[in-house]
Amino acid sequence: MIENDTGRKLAVLVCIWAALLLAPYWMPPLGGYTALGTRVLILGLAAMSVNFLLGFTGVLSFGHAAYFGLGAYGAGLSLKYLAPSTPISLLMGMLLGGLAGAILGMLIVRRRGVYFAMVTIAFGQVFYYIAFQWSSLTGGDDGLRGFSRQPLDLGFFSIDILSNADNFYFFVLFCFAIVVAVMGFILRSPFGRTMLAIRENERRARFLGIPVERHIWIVFTASCFFMGFAGALYALLNNFADPKGLHFSQSGDFVMMAVMGGMRSFWGPLLGAAVFVVLQDYLSSVTVNWMSFVGLLFVLVVLFFPRGLLGVVRRKLVS
């Protein structure tokens, strides 16, 4: 029974990674294009980062786009002013998002529930307005332009990730795999189990000797680092960073992807992001009100499938 369970899990993992690895080959025949897959990966990574906090620790942040946007600006500014290097830009983006999260996290971990969500929105909006107003550095409302991702220099040869969309997809997939592996390892560790403990019953966790605030801060900070990394990738994808990436409506989108896909499952948010991005891509060419359809789907999922889309798929597989 237990062996069966691990076997099935392994099979699912193999399927997921095979689908991701082969995406540039099966997407075009189905009417997609590689850059769409890249978008799914990046936004999926962001949604998984939000879910690291929401689904596994039970803490809802409504301002996580701030760290995503900071990651994007960090990468863009690094490429534009610091060094024409893709790895350095990713590092800078991740650091900017993560460190901002670490500092602000200290101020908000004592709040709970609605208050926590409200404070995260407020701090997020602060960054939005800074990016919006500080035109000389960030380009203001027009966004940050004038940078582009650089070829990956591996010493004896370099990989063109700028003009070759497939190469860039594989590069993003590689980055995605690293971050997802880190998340997976943390969740399986003793620390990861304290996260579940806090989600399940904060009072019990506290009286088992788990310093709840400190653990929430660590998870919040980690998820901001992941978020900053995703944001940096996003800036590389678009060769552009704009204040909308910091706005709380963007945070809402991430939460929506996580909840729609299934916030109790590890891979749910990726599925949520895929549905969201593909619907957006398809519907926005048909109607400007594409969001009402995505919103409708979201409401239906929450009402009828509280475990998310992946929860439904899983139940089908089991029965």
Add this chain to the structure above:
Amino acid sequence: MSLLRVENVSKHFGSLVAVDNISMTVEPGELRAVIGPNGAGKTTFFNMISGFLLPNLGRIVFDGEDITSLLPARRVWRGIARTFQITEVFPELTVRENLRIAVESASGFRLRVWQSRDDDGEVKARVVDLLEMSGLTEKADRLVGELAHGDQRVTEIMMALALKPRLLLLDEPTAGMGDQETYDITQLIRKLHHDQKLTIVLIEHDMRVVFHLADRIMVLAEGKMLAEGTPQEIAANEAVQAAYLGKVAA
């Protein structure tokens, strides 16, 4: 030296005085019961010892150290574990996972982000021990939320034990249980007390349990200490009888 010394603690909620100037000394290896009618302040008193509430007045000393205003988690690290009147477990995790989290926390593995799966044999062995002691081995891989009330209660006590406490606080361990379950849990507490010489303070309504287990009994009524003594002394105490029978204690 006494293990726990509570000195003249009081707790007010607005104008309500829930606990009024109560002192208690618990010796190592002792089993102390705290009884009293509803609203006597028993749970509030407990909450101050475990750090869930801070007293307005008074001092709490554990093993020679002032812990009056220490955070709950730090009290756990010093060896105080508790259960709650309304069972507090992790309902959507299995019994095994519930115990494992407690064992890992007690082992100081809380911050380990490496070490995946089951590579720590010591943790695993301790979880198995606890499961055997509780008689829950067969239900180990079921979600705690799906178990009967009695089994959930036992799981909570086992989680507290997993912390290797020096002082165990049990808030109405037999609340809402049937006769057989009450008997089983009483036997378990008795075993912990006799075999492992564990120091236990418990709140209990079931007088059979109290008189069967306790070395000493403290009686609270309306936030005040009414009496304190051995079970024989308490049984013979007129003020206690009056409080329980609802007469005015003159």
